[in-house]
Amino acid sequence: IAGITQAPTSQILAAGRRMTLRCTQDMRHNAMYWYRQDLGLGLRLIHYSNTAGTTGKGEVPDGYSVSRANTDDFPLTLASAVPSQTSVYFCASSDSSVVTDTQYFGPGTRLTVL
Amino acid sequence: GQNIDQPTEMTATEGAIVQINCTYQTSGFNGLFWYQQHAGEAPTFLSYNVLDGLEEKGRFSSFLSRSKGYSYLLLKELQMKDSASYLCAVTDSNYQLIWGAGTKLIIKP
Numbered sequence: 001i002a003g004i005t006q007a008p009t010s011q012i013l014a015a016g017r018r019m020t021l022r023c024t025q026d027m028r029h030n031a032m033y034w035y036r037q038d039l040g041l042g043l044r045l046i047h048y049s050n051t052a053g054t055t056g057k058g059e060v061p062d063g064y065s066v067s068r069a070n071t072d073d074f075p076l077t078l079a080s081a082v083p084s085q086t087s088v089y090f091c092a093s094s095d096s097s098v099v100t101d102t103q104y105f106g107p108g109t110r111l112t113v114l
Numbered sequence: 115g116q117n118i119d120q121p122t123e124m125t126a127t128e129g130a131i132v133q134i135n136c137t138y139q140t141s142g143f144n145g146l147f148w149y150q151q152h153a154g155e156a157p158t159f160l161s162y163n164v165l166d167g168l169e170e171k172g173r174f175s176s177f178l179s180r181s182k183g184y185s186y187l188l189l190k191e192l193q194m195k196d197s198a199s200y201l202c203a204v205t206d207s208n209y210q211l212i213w214g215a216g217t218k219l220i221i222k223p
Contacts, residue, residue, distance in 0.1 A: 042118065042201070042213030043157070090156060102147075103211075105156035 002026050004106035006091050012112045013081050021076045021109050023091030031094045032074040033058075033103065034066060036087040043090065049074055081113045116140045118214035120202050125220045126192055134187045134200050134217045142207020148176050148187045149201040151216065157201055160187070189219075197221045 007022045025032065030051045035043040045058030049068040063085060065077045074093075078085055089109045094101040118138045126132040138146070145164040149157040163169055163178035163185060175188040187200055199216040206212055 040122075040215055042203075042215045044213070045211070102159045102162070105158070107156050 004091055004093055004104060006089075006106040006109050008109060009107070010110040010112075012114065013078075015081055015083060015113055017081050019078045019081055019111070021078075021089055021091075021111070023074045023076070023106060024072050025074075025091075025093045025104075025106075026072065027093060027095075027104070028071060029093035029095050029104075030071070031096060031101070032068065033092040033094075034064070034074070034076045035090045035092065036060065036085075037090060037108075038087050046076065046089075081111075083113045085111065086113045087111060116206060116212050118202055118204060118212055120200075120214045120217045122215070123218045123220065125222060126189075128192055128194060128221055128223050130192050131188065131190050132192060132219065134189070134219065136185045136187070136202035136214060138183050138185075138202070138204045138212075138214075140183075140204050140206040140212055143180060143183075144205040144207065144209060146176075146178055146185050146205075147201075147203040147211075148185075149203065151199045151201060153198070160200075192221050194221050194223070 004025045033048045034046040037043050044060045046064050047066040049055045052071045055066050091106040092103040094103045120136050148160040150160050151157040161176040168177045173190045178185045199218045201216045202214040204212050
């Protein structure tokens with residue numbers, strides 16, 4: 001059982017380039033989330049999806065977009081990367097959209113924008 | 115504003131007990147989570163409290179006082195593998211999950 005997989009593991013990207021971070025889960029969870037984690041700050045929610053076909057904005061959505069075409073996949077796209085988007089990105093999922101449900105995290109993508 | 119406070123770093127000795135505190139000021143409260151995160155890895159679920167009191171799970175226990183906006187994670191019989199960051203997160207009245215910055219726990223032999 002893989003749980004949640006993310007790709008790539010790490011990436012160095014030139015500013016202005018477009019980049020898609022991939023996230024796939026095999027737990028048939030309804031809800032999925034994208035977070036960024038920066039040193040000294042808590043996890044910050046970028047976008048979320050309560051169920052396939054729906055998405056919503058989190059705390060820091062600017063510069064990012066997501067789609068949820070099916071239950072398993074939840075890609076995050078940076079349309080034109082900027083250095084402030086250098087961070088570790090975690091994808092997570094939970095059985096339902098009730099926030100009291102435990103969230104399960106992928107291994108993360110370390111992104112550096114130069 | 116919403117705020118969760120945890121100590122940045124703590125040091126403890128192998129075999130000892132350590133208590134990691136978390137205080138929160140949020141718009142409402144619908145539960146508090148503790149997660150463990152080893153360096154370079156993903157956070158993993160440890161505990162969930164929604165009612166006042168102590169929840170015990172093996173070597174780990176979590177306490178909640180809603181009236182004081184306070185929780186702690188108690189780790190007993192510390193092992194070297196417990197060296198990690200411990201994240202406190204609170205669900206507010208809008209069911210938004212608010213995360214603390216985490217406490218880095220260093221275990222010394």
